[in-house]
Amino acid sequence: MASSDDTAHRPLRSFGRIKSRAIKPRQAALFDTLLPSIALPDPKAGPIDPSALMPGAAGVWLEIGFGGGEHLAEQASRHPDVLMIGCEPFLNGVGSALRHIDERGLKNVRLHADDARDVMTALPDASLDRVMILFPDPWHKARHNKRRLVQDETAAEIARLLKPGGRLRFVTDWTDYAEWALERFERTPGLVRQFDPAIDWFTAPADHVVTRYEEKKLGDTPPIFLDFIRAT
Numbered sequence: 001m002a003s004s005d006d007t008a009h010r011p012l013r014s015f016g017r018i019k020s021r022a023i024k025p026r027q028a029a030l031f032d033t034l035l036p037s038i039a040l041p042d043p044k045a046g047p048i049d050p051s052a053l054m055p056g057a058a059g060v061w062l063e064i065g066f067g068g069g070e071h072l073a074e075q076a077s078r079h080p081d082v083l084m085i086g087c088e089p090f091l092n093g094v095g096s097a098l099r100h101i102d103e104r105g106l107k108n109v110r111l112h113a114d115d116a117r118d119v120m121t122a123l124p125d126a127s128l129d130r131v132m133i134l135f136p137d138p139w140h141k142a143r144h145n146k147r148r149l150v151q152d153e154t155a156a157e158i159a160r161l162l163k164p165g166g167r168l169r170f171v172t173d174w175t176d177y178a179e180w181a182l183e184r185f186e187r188t189p190g191l192v193r194q195f196d197p198a199i200d201w202f203t204a205p206a207d208h209v210v211t212r213y214e215e216k217k218l219g220d221t222p223p224i225f226l227d228f229i230r231a232t
Helices: 004-009 025-033 070-078 091-104 116-122 142-147 152-161 175-186 212-216
Strands: 059-064 082-087 109-112 128-134 162-172 191-193 224-230
Touching (some): 059 116, 070 082, 116 152, 128 152, 152 162, 175 224
Parallel strands (some): 082 109
Antiparallel strands (some): 162 224
């Protein structure tokens, strides 16, 4: 049991439920057969060395909250020489991602079925080439904004983790969250927005992968795309 001191210093949960329905039998089996072989080391046990997870990788990408795993699996398929680290606390999403990984025979994906912030803390400085945050829980009521993943502390941690020239992509379908995130990322030392005045923030980048969540159109706006680069 966690001590009261541990609880006091634990960050607020930035995600909602961790399971909604019974996990399908095939996906449940993959939790036992596939996940142990591709799970990240426990980030609470000590530092994580990405170079040890996939020796010789051309780069390391982190997706925070991969949902059903469609985007993670497609990017991993497009970039087989890149180590893809995916974090997702929603167990139904993890099961879906395991199915995608299994069906595609992907060898360059490592998963953490819990809070991404623990993994971020365990990773060394300048260890990531790319960070992707697609459609995080919006917590759109003002009294819940403090639970949003994107806070000043998170933005600073992302800047710490990105290599010079590394990229951050944030996507949301809630206008208020886009404005919130933009404000915090722009005031974070080391992060520089990549913005073409001829292209508005509703234009999807060429390498964007549309997910089932995006197709549901649950927010109050079409998807908004914010891209940043880590200054050299």
